[in-house]
Amino acid sequence: MKTIFYTLITLCIATASFVHAKDIPPIEHFSKHQQFHDIVLSPNGKHIAAVITNDSGKRAVVIMDRSNNETKSTLSWTGNEMPLDVTWLNNERVGVKVGIKKGALDRPFGTGEVVAMNIDGSKKEIIFGYRKKLGRSERSTRAQMYITDIRHDDPKHITILTVPASGKGHARLQRLNIYNGKLKKIAKSPTKGGSLLADHNGQARFATGSTSEDGVNLSHLYYRKDTDSDWFKLETYDPDDGSMRPLAFTKDNKSVYVLSDVDTETKGVYLLNLATQKRTPVVTHDLVDVEDLDFGTKRNLYAAHFEPDYSRVKVLDDTHPIGRWYPAFIKSFSGSKVRITSSTLDMNEITIKVTSDKDPGTFYLFNTVNQKLEVLMQAKPWLEKEMLASTEAFKFKSRDGKEIWGYLTLPKNKEANLPMIVLPHGGPHGPRDYWTYDDDAQFLATRGYAVLKVNFRGSGGYGREFQRSGYRQWGGDIMNDITDATHWAIGQGIADKERICIYGASFGGYASLMSVIKEPDLYKCALGYVGVYDMDVLHNTGDVSQRESGRNYLDRVIGHDSAELEAYSPARHVKKIKADLFIVHGEKDIRAHYDHALLLKDKLDEANIPYQWMTKPKEAHGFYNEKNRAELYEKMEKFFDKNIGH
Numbered sequence: 001m002k003t004i005f006y007t008l009i010t011l012c013i014a015t016a017s018f019v020h021a022k023d024i025p026p027i028e029h030f031s032k033h034q035q036f037h038d039i040v041l042s043p044n045g046k047h048i049a050a051v052i053t054n055d056s057g058k059r060a061v062v063i064m065d066r067s068n069n070e071t072k073s074t075l076s077w078t079g080n081e082m083p084l085d086v087t088w089l090n091n092e093r094v095g096v097k098v099g100i101k102k103g104a105l106d107r108p109f110g111t112g113e114v115v116a117m118n119i120d121g122s123k124k125e126i127i128f129g130y131r132k133k134l135g136r137s138e139r140s141t142r143a144q145m146y147i148t149d150i151r152h153d154d155p156k157h158i159t160i161l162t163v164p165a166s167g168k169g170h171a172r173l174q175r176l177n178i179y180n181g182k183l184k185k186i187a188k189s190p191t192k193g194g195s196l197l198a199d200h201n202g203q204a205r206f207a208t209g210s211t212s213e214d215g216v217n218l219s220h221l222y223y224r225k226d227t228d229s230d231w232f233k234l235e236t237y238d239p240d241d242g243s244m245r246p247l248a249f250t251k252d253n254k255s256v257y258v259l260s261d262v263d264t265e266t267k268g269v270y271l272l273n274l275a276t277q278k279r280t281p282v283v284t285h286d287l288v289d290v291e292d293l294d295f296g297t298k299r300n301l302y303a304a305h306f307e308p309d310y311s312r313v314k315v316l317d318d319t320h321p322i323g324r325w326y327p328a329f330i331k332s333f334s335g336s337k338v339r340i341t342s343s344t345l346d347m348n349e350i351t352i353k354v355t356s357d358k359d360p361g362t363f364y365l366f367n368t369v370n371q372k373l374e375v376l377m378q379a380k381p382w383l384e385k386e387m388l389a390s391t392e393a394f395k396f397k398s399r400d401g402k403e404i405w406g407y408l409t410l411p412k413n414k415e416a417n418l419p420m421i422v423l424p425h426g427g428p429h430g431p432r433d434y435w436t437y438d439d440d441a442q443f444l445a446t447r448g449y450a451v452l453k454v455n456f457r458g459s460g461g462y463g464r465e466f467q468r469s470g471y472r473q474w475g476g477d478i479m480n481d482i483t484d485a486t487h488w489a490i491g492q493g494i495a496d497k498e499r500i501c502i503y504g505a506s507f508g509g510y511a512s513l514m515s516v517i518k519e520p521d522l523y524k525c526a527l528g529y530v531g532v533y534d535m536d537v538l539h540n541t542g543d544v545s546q547r548e549s550g551r552n553y554l555d556r557v558i559g560h561d562s563a564e565l566e567a568y569s570p571a572r573h574v575k576k577i578k579a580d581l582f583i584v585h586g587e588k589d590i591r592a593h594y595d596h597a598l599l600l601k602d603k604l605d606e607a608n609i610p611y612q613w614m615t616k617p618k619e620a621h622g623f624y625n626e627k628n629r630a631e632l633y634e635k636m637e638k639f640f641d642k643n644i645g646h
Helices: 004-018 321-332 439-446 464-468 477-491 507-518 535-540 548-557 562-567 570-576 594-606 626-644
Strands: 036-041 047-053 059-065 070-076 081-088 093-100 109-118 125-128 143-150 157-164 170-177 183-192 195-198 204-213 216-223 232-237 244-249 255-260 268-273 279-283 292-295 301-306 312-315 337-343 349-356 359-367 372-378 390-397 403-410 418-422 450-455 495-505 525-529 580-586 612-616
Touching (some): 036 081, 036 349, 059 081, 059 093, 070 109, 109 143, 157 195, 170 195, 183 195, 183 216, 204 244, 216 244, 216 548, 279 301, 292 337, 301 321, 321 337, 321 349, 390 477, 439 450, 495 507, 507 525, 507 570, 580 594, 580 626
Parallel strands (some): 418 450, 418 495, 525 580
Antiparallel strands (some): 036 047, 047 059, 059 070, 093 109, 109 125, 143 157, 157 170, 216 232, 244 255, 255 268, 292 301, 301 312, 337 349, 349 359, 390 403, 403 450
16 A cells, blocks of 8 residues: 555655756745645554645545554545544544635634544544434534543543534533544533633633623633532633633642733733632743643643744743653754644654744654654655745834834845835734745745735734734724835835835735725735725625624724725725736635625726736635646736736
8 A cells, every 4th residue: 555655755756847947946836735734643653643635635634554654544525624633532543623624725614523433444433523423312513622631541432622613502521432422521611602621630610701792702711619619700801901711720730821911912821829819920922922832631731832033932841751852852943943743642752843934844753762853744845945035034113113023035145126025914813924934935035036024013913902003904004014014125125116016815915905005106016815805895795794703803803984994995996006906816705705806806997907817716715726826826927027027
């Protein structure tokens, strides 16, 4: 049977034919999906579960025998379904959470279903979810499921947390039989929505919930001393004004780690003493939030990640076997991001994922006994790092004095007077740009363009005040930050002021069109990809406006002031555009609904403004099909070359 390792070798060989005579990576290097997404060791270390991209361009799970590197079984899906993550439930059985991803730019969302199967592919069953085979006393369940405890002394059962998908039911801790899917309730949340957190004795002692009241999304925090005590409400928060989320109990169950920004603008990890209610800071940063956390198999927290400029890791528990090794991993891979992805039960073997600006992911296996490190897999083995561009962090002050951070990717051996593409991110509230590998940035940089990314106000990760400062400023201060970043690059001698274009997706598509409207003489061209172009359309179409929480969010971030909505809608101001335009959209997009592109098209036609148009009938929020992605990159290259190329 063909092995994954053999496939990896053949991929490396095959892609050698892609290389251009000019040593410029071909389009296929950037349009192809990465081949490997995740790997997980079995508890005894005898097998590996890997999430891969199969020959059909879909994600699948393969189980490999490490003794002979042979693929034992494969689990795949059709349509938009895909594996979200893989967990070894015991030494012979894996559980896979099922998700749906409709567009390349969409975050996949879970269906709530979990499929389990043995190593050889036998006994494949939906053990949780609405399509699970039901007994007489059971009813269909639409809920998200999270594994909270795997007890290897009871290989048939795990502890799970279930949260109703509607947000209107109660979260539950339950024991789940991993072979037949039978459930036994352990605890029920006192409030609807939210979650539960159990201590190391398995007792549920914290609960969170959420409600929408008077157009505001509120979060609630409950606590009880033990299972014999009543729940009582500790706090109610407007998340925009700070909140506190329990993460994990300490080993003695006397304190709990919490993620909080109640008393500060940024989210940090604190230790909450349950007897005194005193919070002690553990990991905090004045500029950015703590965003990623590392947990052990017993829900013990041992590391926290944050990124003011480049990746930082703080080890919280250096007594944990992995925590002890983390500093050595960080030192060994200096200049890269390091994450632990799995380990054997005895901690003798650990898998590590290393990423950087030139590497979308290399997976390593580390043996803690003999301290041997070896490469297992690469996300995109065809990439040649020496052909790629470096990305550096920068900061500047906007016109009103606010400090703004961003990332600059420059072509190899070129630093000054460059044609530049401004690349605003999506969101805009919540997402941010990071120091990481980016297909778009690398594709453009290898074609000779400087690429400027800016974390304008409203971006997530920089604290509550910074995010709030972008509310109802989509066409105002946010655009000013993008403009000021562009002028900063010109002032630094990096960008040629006569050769600048702007390109973005989702909100980035909005920013591209709005920027050439507000600054018609600054940009020579704009590419809007699956963009938002009208505030009324945003309020009335698409999946965000279909949910009460989504409508509350839109009310807060863009408002209902008719003059403001008119002023901040690019489709309503196309007569101001001087730049060359390229509009790209998926006809099945429901995030930035296809109606945005159609309205913009109508307005451009009415104003007799020329533009290039590209749509795909089967694509949604971002092109997923590799052929469509390659076509977009090809047309993008020609578009930018015509306007600002050599």
